Amino acid sequence: MANVTFKGNPITLLGNEVKVGDVAPNFTVLANDLTPVTLENLKGNVTVISVVPSLDTGVCDAQTRRFNEEAANLEDVNVLTISVDLPFAQKRWCGAAGIDKVQTLSDHRELSFGKAFGVAIAELRLLARAVFVLNAEGEIAYAQYVPEATDHPDYEAAVLAAKALV
Template sequence: MAKVTFKGNSITLLGNEVKVGDKAPNFTVLANDLSPVTLEDSKGTVRVISVVPSLDTGVCDQQTRRFNEEAANLEGVTILTVSVDLPFAQKRWCGAAGIERVQTLSDHRELSFGEAYGVAIKELRLLTRAVFVVDKNDQVTYVEYVPEATNHPNYEAAIDAAKSALVG
């Protein structure tokens, strides 16, 4: 399993670590209107799955805004941000932040995504910071479990991986 800390403290990640080359695990999360969303719902597109502990924190806010900006230059790419924030809070945050190109999804109910992708933090019932790129055929082409959950991911590497998956 990936070794990750949260504010310098070791944490336990639940579920299975996902690796490049794996078939992307399916999951069920909730959209802002409480409708279920699965990986299958975006099949046929390249997916960037940005995972954050909570949209109401500085780094998570910046991460989601950055991917929202990048989405303007990534035709054919679906960008999903997954957290355990309640769908109502995600909707409010997106409205206040002007986020329109990223779909925020809530894993609060079952931790389906968190356990499928090995990002559920046992001690906090939050998701650790990570980024996954999944190609049109549901193959994982990029994985980053950010070693310190309060730090930023490597945005450039994730965007480059998404662009490569578009042509690959």
């Protein structure tokens, strides 16, 4: 498993770490209108999954805004942000932040995504910061588990991985 810390303290990640070449595990998260979204809903397009602990924090805010900007140059690519924030809070945050190209999805109900991708933080019931890029068939083409959950991911590497697939 990835060794990840949160504010310098070691944390326990639930689930299994995914690696490049793996078939992405299935999961169910909720869209802002409470409809379920699964891996099957994403197949057919390249997908960037930005994982954040909470949209209402500085790094998570900046990360989601950055991927929203990058999404403008990623044609036919799903760009998602997944957190455990409630769908209503995500919708409110997106409206206030002007986020219009990233789809926010909530894993608050069962931590289905968090456990499937090995990013659920046992001690905090949040998700660890990570970025995954899936090809159109749903295979992992890029995976970054950010070692310190309060640090930024490698935006350029994730975007380059997505562009290489389209």
